[in-house]
Amino acid sequence: MELRQVRYFVAVAEELHFGRAAARMHIVQPTVSQQIRRLERELGLDLFDRTTRQVALTAAGAALLPHARTILASEQAALHALTGLRTMAATVLRVGTSVGLGARLEHVLTTLADRSPNLTVELVSAASTARLQAVRDGELDAAFVRGLTDSPGLDLIPVWQDPLVAALPATHPLAARTTVPLADLAHLPLRIVPRETNPQLVDLVMEACRNTGFEPSLGPAFTTDQDTLAAIATGKPSWTVFYAAQAQFLQSGRTAFRPFAQPGLSAETFLAVHPATPARRLAPLLDACHAAGADGAGPEPRTSPDAQPASPWPPAPGQQDRPDVDLSWNR
The missing domain is CATH 1.10.10.10 (Winged helix-like DNA-binding domain superfamily/Winged helix DNA-binding domain)
Structure with missing residues (x-):
């Protein structure tokens, strides 16, 4: 029948x-x-x-x-x-993310909530290769990735540049500066993840050091944010790098985050999408990403009309009462 x-x-x-x-x-x-x-x-x-x-x-x-x-x-x-x-299904976007997106991701989600209130975003955290494969398989609508120039079967849409910052002990003399010349870190061990874990980041940092004229001395490997920052704060002086948008969530009185003195030490972030995905489906997400890229890592802190812009970084020792120090570089 x-x-x-x-x-x-x-x-x-x-x-x-x-x-x-x-x-x-x-x-x-x-x-x-x-x-x-x-x-x-x-x-x-x-x-x-x-x-x-x-x-x-x-x-x-x-x-x-x-x-x-x-x-x-x-x-x-x-x-x-x-x-x-x-x-x-048409009103749910599944997006692959990583912890390093920090304030950028928060800004994207806030913008989506304001501009597309009927759209629900489901975040899936996974390794870069897993995120990309999930987009190819249709399990994710899009995924944030950094440092790639090509990914077979996918389109990579540039959305913003993420500057890197140095993390070093708050008591170190370099922490008293508003910016840190990369060459001045040559005598300190670098804590960084193994290359197989994040080849794009490791290659970017190593190349920048070599272009500055030194081969970095590698210290213990970067493990977790918390453990690595604790080791930098309390152990023998060493340093590591974070994306600026991520560092805003990692403030610590014993660790200082400082921008590098030389420009260009940054990684480009892309949104990986499948070519067959309808443009109208991804339009709200791309719009929010471009807003986050244009506005920086996030919206300005709200202050009174006469107040000076607040810095997202803790002041270095001796800078608390120095109004001439500008730490607002990242906005």
């Missing part, structure tokens, strides 16, 4: 006329007659008494009619449920 046969049967049973039933279904009458005959053969029972003057339900047809209507009602309920799921 096919659904179309059930629909034709109900139409004829309600109209008691093959011609009117065909017109109601927007098909020709022979098709209706053919499918009803086929259904009767499959059931082994006549459903209608046919004469040249009228059509009437048989006992079998009368018994089948309420069940046929139930079948068609169930079909409509199922279609309605699936329509709801399609609508929900």
